[in-house]
Amino acid sequence: MKNHLTPLHHIAHARTGDKGSRSNMSVIAYRKEDFPILQRELTEEKVKDHFGFRHPSAVKRYDLPNLQALNFVIDDLLDGGVNLSLNLDSHGKSLSYWLLSMEIDTK
Amino acid sequence: MVPDIYRVACAAGFSGDRLGVAKPLIDALLKHGGPACLIFESLAERTLALAQLERRQNNQLGYEPLLQEMIEPILSDCVQAGIPIIGNFGAANPFAAAAVIASLAKEKNLPELKIAVVIGDDISGSDYQRIIEAHLAKSDQELLAQSQLVSANVYLGAKEIADALTAGAQVVVTGRVADPALTVGPLMAHFKKSWEDWDFLASATMAGHLLECGAQVTGGYFADPGYKDVPNLSNVGFPIVEFDSQGNICVTKPESTGGIVNRLTVTEQLLYELHDPAAYLTPDVVADITRATICDLGNNRVELTGIKGHPKPHSLKANICIDGGWLAEAEISYAGHHALERAQLAAQIICDRIGEDLALRIDFIGSSSVFMSDSGEGPLINPSKSFEDIRLRVAAANQDRQLAMRVCREVTALYTCGPAGGGGVRTSLKPRLNTLVAMIPRAEIRPSYVFYGEGK
Numbered sequence: 001m002k003n004h005l006t007p008l009h010h011i012a013h014a015r016t017g018d019k020g021s022r023s024n025m026s027v028i029a030y031r032k033e034d035f036p037i038l039q040r041e042l043t044e045e046k047v048k049d050h051f052g053f054r055h056p057s058a059v060k061r062y063d064l065p066n067l068q069a070l071n072f073v074i075d076d077l078l079d080g081g082v083n084l085s086l087n088l089d090s091h092g093k094s095l096s097y098w099l100l101s102m103e104i105d106t107k
Numbered sequence: 108m109v110p111d112i113y114r115v116a117c118a119a120g121f122s123g124d125r126l127g128v129a130k131p132l133i134d135a136l137l138k139h140g141g142p143a144c145l146i147f148e149s150l151a152e153r154t155l156a157l158a159q160l161e162r163r164q165n166n167q168l169g170y171e172p173l174l175q176e177m178i179e180p181i182l183s184d185c186v187q188a189g190i191p192i193i194g195n196f197g198a199a200n201p202f203a204a205a206a207v208i209a210s211l212a213k214e215k216n217l218p219e220l221k222i223a224v225v226i227g228d229d230i231s232g233s234d235y236q237r238i239i240e241a242h243l244a245k246s247d248q249e250l251l252a253q254s255q256l257v258s259a260n261v262y263l264g265a266k267e268i269a270d271a272l273t274a275g276a277q278v279v280v281t282g283r284v285a286d287p288a289l290t291v292g293p294l295m296a297h298f299k300k301s302w303e304d305w306d307f308l309a310s311a312t313m314a315g316h317l318l319e320c321g322a323q324v325t326g327g328y329f330a331d332p333g334y335k336d337v338p339n340l341s342n343v344g345f346p347i348v349e350f351d352s353q354g355n356i357c358v359t360k361p362e363s364t365g366g367i368v369n370r371l372t373v374t375e376q377l378l379y380e381l382h383d384p385a386a387y388l389t390p391d392v393v394a395d396i397t398r399a400t401i402c403d404l405g406n407n408r409v410e411l412t413g414i415k416g417h418p419k420p421h422s423l424k425a426n427i428c429i430d431g432g433w434l435a436e437a438e439i440s441y442a443g444h445h446a447l448e449r450a451q452l453a454a455q456i457i458c459d460r461i462g463e464d465l466a467l468r469i470d471f472i473g474s475s476s477v478f479m480s481d482s483g484e485g486p487l488i489n490p491s492k493s494f495e496d497i498r499l500r501v502a503a504a505n506q507d508r509q510l511a512m513r514v515c516r517e518v519t520a521l522y523t524c525g526p527a528g529g530g531g532v533r534t535s536l537k538p539r540l541n542t543l544v545a546m547i548p549r550a551e552i553r554p555s556y557v558f559y560g561e562g563k
Contacts, residue, residue: 009331009334013331013334013335013371013375014375015328015375015376015378015379017379017380017381018380019380019382020542020544022382024378024379024380024381024382026374026375026378026379028371028374028375028378030371062383062384062385064378064384064396064397066397066398066399066400066401066413067374067377067378067399067400067401068374069374069378071378071381071382071384073382073383082152082153083153083431083539083540083541083542084431084504084539084541086434086466086468086502086503086504087468088470088500
């Protein structure tokens, strides 16, 4: 069967926050019917791989079906975070858009 | 019967947030006419440590630098309408902040204000040293022993704010309190619920969580043209929460302002900086939003219900800030033919010269940095034709100021010793702060409040 790959940002929006070197990323389906696709496609492993270049130590996913949202808590994503990282975006606030660039199968 | 609605408006989401946003909020509160308060949340994780450094230089400073400008336009209206103002704009020096507000009131010929100052969050004194050390991780204990302590503050809860308001405070100035406490305090003072009514406390906390970043719930930090459009973002309104005695929350904004409040903006902010949705830890309650529902009522009104609460944690979070050495950053631009190759050669030169002594971060920033005119005319990015404009950024940090400074020197030397056509060097060397976290048992902390002029 043919894959229906599409960037995540076509069906979901996201926001990132930080506490130290730990990041949290909400991913929210625009349409309720797309929420199961998020649940199926955005596994903890796939999200960890997608951020592999940052060497996260752990990814934990929380599901909020009422809100058609997932919340990812990603440890050690931020090179030490706002105090220690040399990144211009030391909070990692722009990283939600890296997650939204992930290609997912929508079928 | 008209339901008992209390409105909380938020006019700042961080230190340095936009000025002039409080007036439309107060106008909206006055139009509704019911009981209400105005909050200012102006402390991020590091703001307090920076304020502490400022206070060291001048013991009259160390509070929110924009305090006067924030309060001035609305102080008279608030006092006359009985709308209390609650803010953590006291930062490292809440008594100095209270003095500013008192003198502003005097200038405006207002009757002497009852200004409460919440104290007990600052644990940087030597009497707390042993307690802090005992509750730090082993590696952090070593870091603390090797470094200079800048600040140490416990996140206090809402009790002292509520008590001060009940005692008639017209303004409450705090240092470090949990951000939602600025909202929980007035709601508890108004509705007079039990401090063990966990569901009510959790709802009040999440109302405060939605408000605490200012415009982040009203369309700020949300726009993505074509996907998430926001009307009149240049004049984004700040939020108002309508809260009832059952703990139901309705988020809205002044009609006269731009921005948007819908299911999407509220969901993004509800999950912002939240980890386990079943256990959002605050000093007052552990909030649980796993069964929460969001209902878009239209017309920039969104209802949030179904929040549960669990008993408050036994310990309080403290942020311990220590000196963190020096951060050096330096940039130079290369544009036109072979820009990236020349920038890469420049980066290689920097790495060859100081890469062994310092851990360097290199960025190649590219879009437009040098060819446009000051009036904005000139070559724009054309996606179909690659146009090169690369700004090289080099960053490093070190405890040794002289060593960190080499980043700035070496990038500056690229002017004459590096690749062709480099221009626009900017360098900066700044002290860094490092934050450690300790969980301190409640019994060790003694929060209270005093009225300005009475207690000190």
